Amino acid sequence: MTQSVVVQVGQCGNQVGCRFWDLALREHAHVNKVSLFTSDGGACGVGGRIQHLKARAVLVDMEEGVVNKILQGALREVFDSSQLLTDVSGSGNNWAVGHMMYGTAYREQIVDKLRKAAEHCDCLQCFFLIHSMGGGTGSGLGTRVLNLLKEEFPDVCRIVTAIYPSVEDDVITSPYNSILAMRELTEHADCVLPVENQSLVEIVNKIKHMSNDGKPGSVIKRDSTVISGQGGLSRTEKPFDAMNNIVANLLLNITSSARFEGSLNMDLNEISMNLVPFPRLHYLVPSLTPLYTLADVSIPSRRLDQMFSDAFSKDHQLIQADPKHSLYLACALIVRGNVQVSDLRRNIERLKPSLPFVSWNQEGWKTGLCSVPPVGHCHSLLALANNTCVKPTFMELRQRFTKLYRKKAHLHHYLHVDGMEQSFFSEAVNSLSSLIEEYHHLDATKGRLLPDAPRFGIAS
Amino acid sequence: MSVVNVQLGQCGNQVGHELFDILCSDAQEGKKEYSTVSRERFFHRTSHGELEARAVLVDMEPKVIRQSLSKAAKTGRWRYGEGSHFSQKQGSGNNWANGFCVHGPRLRDVVEEMVRREVERCDRLSGLMVIMSVAGGTGSGVGTYVTQCLRDTYPKSFIVNHLTWPYGTGEVIVQNYNSVLTLAHLYKLSDGILVHENDMVHRICSQLLNIKHISFCDVNSVIAQQLASILQPALTADSHGVYSRNPLGIDWQVHPCAGLERPRSLTGPSFNTSLANLLILRGKDVFSAETGGFEDPALYTSWLLPEAAFNLWKSPMPFKYEKSATLVSNSQALLRPLDNMVGKAWNMFASRAYVHQYVKFGISEEDFLDSFTSLEQVISSYSQLG
Numbered sequence: 026m027t028q029s030v031v032v033q034v035g036q037c038g039n040q041v042g043c044r045f046w047d048l049a050l051r052e053h054a055h056v057n058k059v060s061l062f063t064s065d066g067g068a069c070g071v072g073g074r075i076q077h078l079k080a081r082a083v084l085v086d087m088e089e090g091v092v093n094k095i096l097q098g099a100l101r102e103v104f105d106s107s108q109l110l111t112d113v114s115g116s117g118n119n120w121a122v123g124h125m126m127y128g129t130a131y132r133e134q135i136v137d138k139l140r141k142a143a144e145h146c147d148c149l150q151c152f153f154l155i156h157s158m159g160g161g162t163g164s165g166l167g168t169r170v171l172n173l174l175k176e177e178f179p180d181v182c183r184i185v186t187a188i189y190p191s192v193e194d195d196v197i198t199s200p201y202n203s204i205l206a207m208r209e210l211t212e213h214a215d216c217v218l219p220v221e222n223q224s225l226v227e228i229v230n231k232i233k234h235m236s237n238d239g240k241p242g243s244v245i246k247r248d249s250t251v252i253s254g255q256g257g258l259s260r261t262e263k264p265f266d267a268m269n270n271i272v273a274n275l276l277l278n279i280t281s282s283a284r285f286e287g288s289l290n291m292d293l294n295e296i297s298m299n300l301v302p303f304p305r306l307h308y309l310v311p312s313l314t315p316l317y318t319l320a321d322v323s324i325p326s327r328r329l330d331q332m333f334s335d336a337f338s339k340d341h342q343l344i345q346a347d348p349k350h351s352l353y354l355a356c357a358l359i360v361r362g363n364v365q366v367s368d369l370r371r372n373i374e375r376l377k378p379s380l381p382f383v384s385w386n387q388e389g390w391k392t393g394l395c396s397v398p399p400v401g402h403c404h405s406l407l408a409l410a411n412n413t414c415v416k417p418t419f420m421e422l423r424q425r426f427t428k429l430y431r432k433k434a435h436l437h438h439y440l441h442v443d444g445m446e447q448s449f450f451s452e453a454v455n456s457l458s459s460l461i462e463e464y465h466h467l468d469a470t471k472g473r474l475l476p477d478a479p480r481f482g483i484a485s
Numbered sequence: 486m487s488v489v490n491v492q493l494g495q496c497g498n499q500v501g502h503e504l505f506d507i508l509c510s511d512a513q514e515g516k517k518e519y520s521t522v523s524r525e526r527f528f529h530r531t532s533h534g535e536l537e538a539r540a541v542l543v544d545m546e547p548k549v550i551r552q553s554l555s556k557a558a559k560t561g562r563w564r565y566g567e568g569s570h571f572s573q574k575q576g577s578g579n580n581w582a583n584g585f586c587v588h589g590p591r592l593r594d595v596v597e598e599m600v601r602r603e604v605e606r607c608d609r610l611s612g613l614m615v616i617m618s619v620a621g622g623t624g625s626g627v628g629t630y631v632t633q634c635l636r637d638t639y640p641k642s643f644i645v646n647h648l649t650w651p652y653g654t655g656e657v658i659v660q661n662y663n664s665v666l667t668l669a670h671l672y673k674l675s676d677g678i679l680v681h682e683n684d685m686v687h688r689i690c691s692q693l694l695n696i697k698h699i700s701f702c703d704v705n706s707v708i709a710q711q712l713a714s715i716l717q718p719a720l721t722a723d724s725h726g727v728y729s730r731n732p733l734g735i736d737w738q739v740h741p742c743a744g745l746e747r748p749r750s751l752t753g754p755s756f757n758t759s760l761a762n763l764l765i766l767r768g769k770d771v772f773s774a775e776t777g778g779f780e781d782p783a784l785y786t787s788w789l790l791p792e793a794a795f796n797l798w799k800s801p802m803p804f805k806y807e808k809s810a811t812l813v814s815n816s817q818a819l820l821r822p823l824d825n826m827v828g829k830a831w832n833m834f835a836s837r838a839y840v841h842q843y844v845k846f847g848i849s850e851e852d853f854l855d856s857f858t859s860l861e862q863v864i865s866s867y868s869q870l871g
Contacts, residue, residue, distance in 0.1 A: 298622075370652070385829075385835065392656060
């Protein structure tokens with residue numbers, strides 16, 4: 026059994042992280058209750074009965090609010106004070122304050138806490154880093170932690186769940202923060218799972234709308250959707266819980282194979298091996314299905330096929346993107362529940378013609394089957410697509426950055442910070458531009474049938 | 486004569502388990518002589534009289550081995566030896582280089598010791614069989630490394646590799662790279678490579694067995710069934726009615742695929758030229774069965790006489806069915822899938838996609854090129870058979 030450690034940084038990272046722990050405990054309790062098999066604590070929890078479970082996590086925030094609330098809430102038992110690191114004054118939405126100032130001041134303490142968490146694992150396989158891209162602590166300190174992970178644990182896989190800000194973000198400096206953070210993610214992460222705030226808002230609204238709609242036959246049980254925290258430890262729902270639950274479900278699904286049995290295991294280190302053909306192009310667009318579960322249990326196999334179709338539709342992506350009209354470099358399907366390999370094969374064959382894949386990876390599918398479904402579902406699917414559809418998101422980010430940067434607005438706040446230089450901005454935006462360029466080159470091959478590379482001839 | 490099996494990776498361990506289960510229950514039903522020979526070949530008796538498989542189980546993660554061990558123990562008929570399995574906590578991540586360059590050397594001593602113990606338990610060793618997949622990281626990478634070690638330690642023993650060839654789509658994206666590296670190495674190491682294609686077996690499950698929801702269990706059990714039918718005792722032309730002949734001894738690239746025909750138009754009129762065919766008949770009427778069709782000179786390459794290229798083994802003991810026939814064919818049948826696989830891997834290699842993942846563990850671009858070269862040679866040799 027391998028273990029993973031979750032590192033949650035900043036307000037957003039901690040809120041998402043805590044929803045993850047709540048739902049992970051719910052899943053753990055559920056599975057043990059129905060005694061499908063006995064879980065010995067799984068990938069992320071330390072073994073023991075549920076009230077004795079300790080999360081394999083490190084919580085970092087440069088203000089106290091969110092972490093304190095966690096410690097007063099239902100999850101307090103799960104964390105130990107030695108896993109927490111807080112400050113009082115916050116990063117002022119400034120990447121440089123998080124990355125440079127706090128990063129340097131707390132370096133030793135962070136490394137120490139990471140090492141402690143790692144010592145509790147007998148086979149540490151992966152770090153899951155969760156942070157936002159817009160705020161100062163999340164983007165700045167979060168990416169600093171990423172660098173520390175790479176230095177201290179070079180062989181352990183680093184998967185970053187990064188929450189990208191909406192266009193109408195109330196943090197005015199969020200484009201700066203995002204671009205500066207992007208460079209770190211591109212250079213130091215093994216995989217990045219980008220999630221856009223806007224997509225989460227839309228999914229939540231749609232589910233709420235559908236559940237209030239009340240049309241017979243299409244009634245949604247809200248309790249069984251991905252935005253629900255029903256059955257978790259936390260009784261009261263906080264405003265962002267619904268959105269954060271979606272991201273928490275993403276993490277539950279991606280770790281499912283490490284936590285439960287299945288007929289086709291997908292190890293976490295297989296994700297980057299199969300989905301990352303070129304080192305920098307490691308942004309994997311997640312989509313979750315079913316999102317909008319219908320209450321009527323009609324024809325199961327049709328519903329199963331629908332689940333596969335939905336995974337490729339625009340409104341199931343966790344970023345604002347349309348993978349079907351862009352180019353796939355590779356795609357992973359992580360299926361949970363009572364699904365057979367023949368169901369997988371049938372659906373891949375069915376969907377393949379409508380999905381453009383890069384010419385040298387026409388069969389770029391990686392699949393995993395985990396027999397334990399999420400709570401309240403009979404099956405679920407997480408698709409991770411290495412797809413050029415991330416390009417527009419990155420281009421828009423660059424555009425917003427350029428708008429601010431042209432006027433040098435707010436720049437002085439950054440340049441005041443020790444160690445921060447103006448060249449960081451230009452280097453960061455260059456790094457992003459070259460990333461966009463790489464996606465662009467691949468996009469240009471779309472629809473063109475490249476001739477087979479000439480093979481070696483054998484003299485007879 | 487006994488065979489020592491090494492089963493590696495998720496696939497190898499699942500197929501291996503199925504295989505032993507079939508071998509054991511088939512031998513139980515058989516006549517005394519048949520059953521004694523089969524038992525001696527694949528099992529040994531412990532001091533408590535229990536049957537223990539002559540097998541070594543290796544995987545980089547413990548889940549599948551744990552399942553195989555407990556499933557075997559639950560049968561009450563046979564089990565795996567206590568100290569004959571080895572697993573680590575972390576898999577090879579579908580990376581051949583990780584299996585071959587990192588995990589392999591690390592577990593070399595342990596595996597060699599386990600194999601040595603099994604070999605010493607055999608009165609007469611007829612060969613070693615390595616069961617693995619070619620697509621993943623552990624089966625393919627570690628499997629290749631272990632085969633290399635076995636070749637070093639047992640330079641004169643017969644080593645056969647059983648390979649499960651991946652589905653065309655949908656398991657591991659880098660499967661063509663892993664397969665190219667595996668096959669190019671095994672080609673130089675192994676005495677015989679038995680291949681099962683998942684796609685073909687899947688078709689057997691859906692079209693011949695009419696299974697609606699095909700699981701890996703179904704696929705593995707068909708593979709094991711066919712493999713067992715090759716390996717169980719049979720009477721050969723020179724065995725004088727005694728079930729003891731070495732069951733292993735087939736040329737490179739054999740393709741057991743009973744009852745299925747491939748498309749007939751690869752090159753010219755002779756559709757599938759064989760170097761050698763082995764037909765195994767089991768059950769009723771085997772001695773009166775008409776097998777002349779298999780000796781048609783048109784089936785074989787011009788420089789071999791059919792009687793030299795065709796072998797027939799028989800056993801009146803029914804195997805699962807009243808009558809059954811298994812064909813092991815060293816022919817052009819694998820040419821097309823091999824050519825496809827090398828072609829896809831080569832296209833990927835042309836844009837250097839994924840190569841950095843291999844370089845990270847010590848497999849260089851030159852290593853890839855060497856492997857491509859040697860497989861192109863194999864393809865060329867087989868296409869010139871016709």
